[in-house]
Amino acid sequence: MIIFRYENSFEGLLTLVFESYRLNLFPDKIVSDNESQTMIFSDTVSIVADERKAERVWKKIIEKSSKESANMLQIVFLSEHPEASGLIYDFCRLMVEKPYNIETDFSLEPVLKLSRLFNKVAAETARVRMFTRFQETSENTYYASFSPKYNVLPLCIQHFTDRFADQEWIIYDLKRNYGFYYNLIETVRITFEELPANPENGQIPESSKSADEQHFQKLWKKYYDSISIVQRKNYRLHRQRLPKRFWKYLPEKN
Amino acid sequence: MLMISEKTYDKLKILAGSAKYDVSCASSGTQRSNTSGGLGNASAWGICHSYSDDGRCISLMKIMLSNNCIYDCAYCINRRSNDHPRATFMPKELADLTIGFYRRNYIEGLFLSSGVLRNPDYTMEQMISVVKELRANHRFNGYIHMKVIPGSGSELINEAGKWADRLSVNLEIPTEDNLKFLAPEKNYESILKPIHLITDKINENREDRKRFRKVEKFTPAGQSTQFVIGASDDTDRTILKLAGRLYDQRNLKRVYYSGFIQVNGYDSRLPVLTTPPLVREHRLYQADWLLRFYGFGVDDIVNNEHPDLDLSLDPKVVYALRNPWLFPVDINKADYYSLLKVPGIGPRSARLIADARIHNHLNSYHLKKIGVVMKRAQYFITCHELGYSKTIQELKPEFVRQLILTGQKSTDAVQLSLFNLPVPLATAI
Numbered sequence: 001m002i003i004f005r006y007e008n009s010f011e012g013l014l015t016l017v018f019e020s021y022r023l024n025l026f027p028d029k030i031v032s033d034n035e036s037q038t039m040i041f042s043d044t045v046s047i048v049a050d051e052r053k054a055e056r057v058w059k060k061i062i063e064k065s066s067k068e069s070a071n072m073l074q075i076v077f078l079s080e081h082p083e084a085s086g087l088i089y090d091f092c093r094l095m096v097e098k099p100y101n102i103e104t105d106f107s108l109e110p111v112l113k114l115s116r117l118f119n120k121v122a123a124e125t126a127r128v129r130m131f132t133r134f135q136e137t138s139e140n141t142y143y144a145s146f147s148p149k150y151n152v153l154p155l156c157i158q159h160f161t162d163r164f165a166d167q168e169w170i171i172y173d174l175k176r177n178y179g180f181y182y183n184l185i186e187t188v189r190i191t192f193e194e195l196p197a198n199p200e201n202g203q204i205p206e207s208s209k210s211a212d213e214q215h216f217q218k219l220w221k222k223y224y225d226s227i228s229i230v231q232r233k234n235y236r237l238h239r240q241r242l243p244k245r246f247w248k249y250l251p252e253k254n
Numbered sequence: 255m256l257m258i259s260e261k262t263y264d265k266l267k268i269l270a271g272s273a274k275y276d277v278s279c280a281s282s283g284t285q286r287s288n289t290s291g292g293l294g295n296a297s298a299w300g301i302c303h304s305y306s307d308d309g310r311c312i313s314l315m316k317i318m319l320s321n322n323c324i325y326d327c328a329y330c331i332n333r334r335s336n337d338h339p340r341a342t343f344m345p346k347e348l349a350d351l352t353i354g355f356y357r358r359n360y361i362e363g364l365f366l367s368s369g370v371l372r373n374p375d376y377t378m379e380q381m382i383s384v385v386k387e388l389r390a391n392h393r394f395n396g397y398i399h400m401k402v403i404p405g406s407g408s409e410l411i412n413e414a415g416k417w418a419d420r421l422s423v424n425l426e427i428p429t430e431d432n433l434k435f436l437a438p439e440k441n442y443e444s445i446l447k448p449i450h451l452i453t454d455k456i457n458e459n460r461e462d463r464k465r466f467r468k469v470e471k472f473t474p475a476g477q478s479t480q481f482v483i484g485a486s487d488d489t490d491r492t493i494l495k496l497a498g499r500l501y502d503q504r505n506l507k508r509v510y511y512s513g514f515i516q517v518n519g520y521d522s523r524l525p526v527l528t529t530p531p532l533v534r535e536h537r538l539y540q541a542d543w544l545l546r547f548y549g550f551g552v553d554d555i556v557n558n559e560h561p562d563l564d565l566s567l568d569p570k571v572v573y574a575l576r577n578p579w580l581f582p583v584d585i586n587k588a589d590y591y592s593l594l595k596v597p598g599i600g601p602r603s604a605r606l607i608a609d610a611r612i613h614n615h616l617n618s619y620h621l622k623k624i625g626v627v628m629k630r631a632q633y634f635i636t637c638h639e640l641g642y643s644k645t646i647q648e649l650k651p652e653f654v655r656q657l658i659l660t661g662q663k664s665t666d667a668v669q670l671s672l673f674n675l676p677v678p679l680a681t682a683i
């Protein structure tokens with residue numbers, strides 16, 4: 001069995017595609033360097049990420065299929081799904097080997113699976129846009145945190161930057177321990193030494209909250225409770241649309 | 255200085271509680287980018303920020319400015335003759351509340367309605383001051399949907415349209431006689447006039463904007479309206495005919511159907527309903543989708559012979575059963591619109607089929623992968639296979655009807671969820 005190991009980044013994975021053609025060696029399994037500690041076999045090939053090689057594969061994808069496909073692959077990569085890198089690799093190989101543009105050929109297993117996975121990541125991105133809840137700090141910065149299933153924060157940042165252009169804000173991924181800070185001019189990536197919020201509910205310490213913060217959380221809960229219509233209750237649908245894993249971060253559900 | 259106080263809690267409770275029966279949740283249809291340094295934007299896809307116990311999308315803060323109404327509509331909880339807690343927001347108070355919620359990403363914007371205070375014009379003026387406060391003082395660019403009070407003057411409607419993304423005038427009851435019977439202070443004229451006025455203004459504004467680039471948009475997300483379903487004896491045909499006309503002739507963006515909830519059981523003009531007609535409401539939304547996205551005409555769905563929708567099956571299946579000679583459709587050859595007519599194939603799967611069959615002859619395995627609901631579609635299609643299951647031609651409509659009915663029992667609860675999807679996703683109906 002041939003195993004290829006890549007440095008865990010999208011660039012690393014594209015380099016792997018490049019190397020596989022250069023060496024004319026096609027792996028049965030590909031693993032990233034942070035999942036492969038325990039299973040290094042003698043025939044594992046380690047690939048060092050290389051910007052130029054990755055760039056060539058990227059260009060090839062755009063040329064043979066489209067910019068949209070290339071973006072889709074990049075977004076699927078962020079899913080951190082166990083199958084993601086394998087599917088991206090398979091897609092690239094099919095793309096090279098089939099004489100036509102495969103991106104809409106859903107009768108090919110990897111193409112269909114990729115589009116499914118892409119939809120999942122897109123759905124999680126949408127959920128982050130929906131369920132992010134800012135808390136106002138005593139310094140008038142708006143702070144939010146949660147733990148999304150996939151690593152989608154980078155995909156949401158433009159949205160928040162456009163929308164909340166006149167307030168300073170921080171959005172933090174508690175699971176992956178990094179976030180983004182918008183300082184009224186630009187949005188920068190940040191990492192705190194200690195988690196800034198309680199991972200149980202995403203709340204910052206009471207002492208750091210602005211004077212109005214509790215008011216607004218309570219008002220929002222009041223609003224939420226007031227609009228429920230008893231005659232229409234449908235908990236199954238409710239849970240399907242508002243997955244339980246988000247509840248702890250939502251003032252209206254606490 | 256914030257205008258939020260202890261009293262705000264009670265007002266919020268009363269005025270949100272009073273507005274909740276209004277179903278339209280859409281905050282979509284506008285592309286409003288933030289002005290530099292301003293707050294908020296509205297995207298073509300309205301975002302839901304939470305879901306209520308019934309799975310309704312919470313996107314806009316839906317609230318009344320006041321429920322102190324001088325009218326006495328039979329179906330309304332806020333009617334004058336009800337002994338019901340009353341409250342009225344100060345415009346600045348409501349604006350502060352909206353901004354506080356928006357900055358925390360709780361909402362997409364504001365959906366403002368009101369009972370009639372003093373008279374229609376006075377009420378509109380108060381509502382406009384909330385919206386003006388948001389747009390002019392807070393530089394708020396989020397979404398604003400504003401109700402137009404029937405009977406208010408055209409000057410005020412013009413003014414409202416300058417600030418709001420969407421205006422709506424609710425028809426509530428689809429025929430004039432029934433409207434008079436249930437809402438004696440309202441009349442058709444006072445509702446239709448603003449609807450026509452808004453359509454004309456939107457058209458005029460579109461022309462102006464072609465000529466002068468600087469002209470401000472007038473209700474960029476257009477107008478919508480709502481019917482109460484089941485408070486009067488109007489048929490689905492009457493309702494859908496009117497909806498169809500509003501879409502075609504008045505360019506309405508959405509028509510909402512709200513199953514009547516019995517809040518005034520004492521009023522003998524109203525039908526006795528123990529539960530709201532949710533299934534009928536759901537079927538009307540499905541029919542509405544067929545009108546807007548599937549190329550169906552009203553007469554295809556309801557007509558003289560069948561004035562009401564079949565409650566047990568979705569209107570697309572019903573259409574197929576009534577027109578068996580159009581089926582089966584050949585998946586590998588039929589054009590997009592014929593594919594769309596197949597129960598179990600929605601716009602998304604129709605598109606995927608059209609794309610995928612260029613490369614490969616499709617069989618039922620591919621169709622399943624693509625997301626076609628084979629449980630329903632199987633009777634209405636043929637594909638590249640021999641000995642595939644029997645179609646409506648061999649089985650006859652009556653039998654297919656039974657087969658589909660038996661097959662769908664378990665999925666009914668899920669199907670009912672369609673009524674407030676924020677965007678036309680690919681739900682195959």
Ligand code: SF4
Binds near residue numbers: 323330333369
């Ligand atoms: S006008 Fe009629 S429907 Fe509107 S709030 Fe007053 S009583 Fe209710």
